Amino acid sequence: MRYLLRNTNLRIALFLAVIPLFLPENLFPVLCLGAIYSIAALGMSLLLGYAGQISLGHAAFIGIGAYTTAILTTQFNWPVLAAFAAAIFVSSVIAYIIGKPILKTKGFFLALATLGFGEIFFVFTSRTDPVIGGLVGIGGIPYFSIAGYEFSSYVQMHYLYWTILLGLVIYSQNMVNSRSGRAFRAISTDELAASTMGIDVAKYKLRIFVLSAAYAGIAGSLLATYLSMTQPYGFRVDLSIFIVLAVIVGGMGSLWGVVAATVVLTWLKDEQLSQYQEYSALIYGIILLLILIFVPQGLGSLGQRSFQWMKDRLGKAYRYRSNRS
């Protein structure tokens, strides 16, 4: 039992399981949206934090997931679960198709290319009226349901989203500590050395790009069922930057740190700053600067570091006392 409690995943799961009992009603939307955005941020964390590749177009993959779900459920009457699976599939396939040419670029150019892809998605969705509603978007998307059981209250959605997120965190942790995870970390620091170790750099970059787009597709599909509508303006560059920001604030190599940062940033974005929408880029910029100056390893590293600091202090005090006696 004590061993189980030392397991971080389990402690966090327990915390999330009991939190609906204590939380004020008005914070549920933040936790639900936070979980959804965290899924996309988790994918970005694998792409950016571990494999060292940036994407400023990930809002488009969230949008593809959302639109796929919206179209299939409202116009073709698919069950939500099937539309959910299709959303993951479609966002992965599109990531595969555009990833092949785009990932030949590096750094700054990769950022620009993915940014361009995000804008193309916006233009496409906002100008195709008859099928996907143009700027008005698609409404009337049903709640998420599994075999007739509908997740319609905040508490139900809380458990649904955080269960999916927990599963994806564990999946990501496993991947990071595997042969593939090492290949990604190798690529992020030294592509040349990685390739002479037998790692097919182009192939692995494409794989992680597709995987992170699949995470974004999951987030998009859940977002569509949560909001019950999709609109082109929901998936613009500010959402892409929001997700990248969450990864940097949370810490490049810390999956739970990224989740925590995403929830806090969601709370900021939707509760505190919702009337200052037009300043979002400025506010994100300030947050980014502050983090890069004061906590460049991200907030995820703070927990570890403060623990180490306390240990050092206690160790010193202990040595001091034993020297005197």
Add this chain to the structure above:
Amino acid sequence: MSIFRIEQLSKRFSGLTALNAVSFSVENQTIQAIIGPNGAGKTTLFQIISGVLPPTAGSIYYGEEEITRKPPHKICAMGIARTFQMIRLFPDMTVLENVMTGGHIHWKTGVFMSGFRLPNVRGEERDARQKAQAILDSMGLGDKANYPATSLPYGQQRLVEISRALASEPKLMMLDEPAAGMTPQEGEALAEKIGDIRDSGVTILLVEHDMGLVMEISDQIIVLNYGQVIAEGSPSIIQQDPKVIEAYLGTKDNNAQY
């Protein structure tokens, strides 16, 4: 029997000819050193063999197969591993993880499946860990396995690079100045290790400036100067060769000008 052969290999960087029609072959299970003054083209040669740079002309054969212009990861998969003149360990990994990364080609789990801790994935991971640990033990670094790779002293980082190359179980291993930055004692130990690696069935191509080490362990030596092979033979022959002495020390006429 030769395991590896280079024919008329040339490399030009715009105006500069780094390698000019270099040809040689390497016998199986020998240590073949490549020496020469700075700028002779030794490292360029390694870059081309490992697929990092394309040659301007010429061809490289491994066994009977031509490997010229193959990408680095395919060349590694065929059994050619290398180390770097400037150490290129993966800095955010431990020593053990670096060596496990070296064994990449020997394991199969793909990106998608690696997220599920299925029994076969776990077994593969355990094998990879054991093999990497065994290599580190044989290099005398067993107790450093969980240190961050770049926290070790320079000489030991070189040994980690060699371990990482060994983890791909190569048939041909290219060592680019493995003794650089080592103390004389470490150099001695390294010479012994390189001998052991050869005896375990690996052919070694060695670029090294420490002439004591080269003369001690090499079976064959090739001397490059200005991108051309100027001499080839056993250590005792090379030491007597007037062209080699000239390349390293200059001629009497040259000295007379000063």
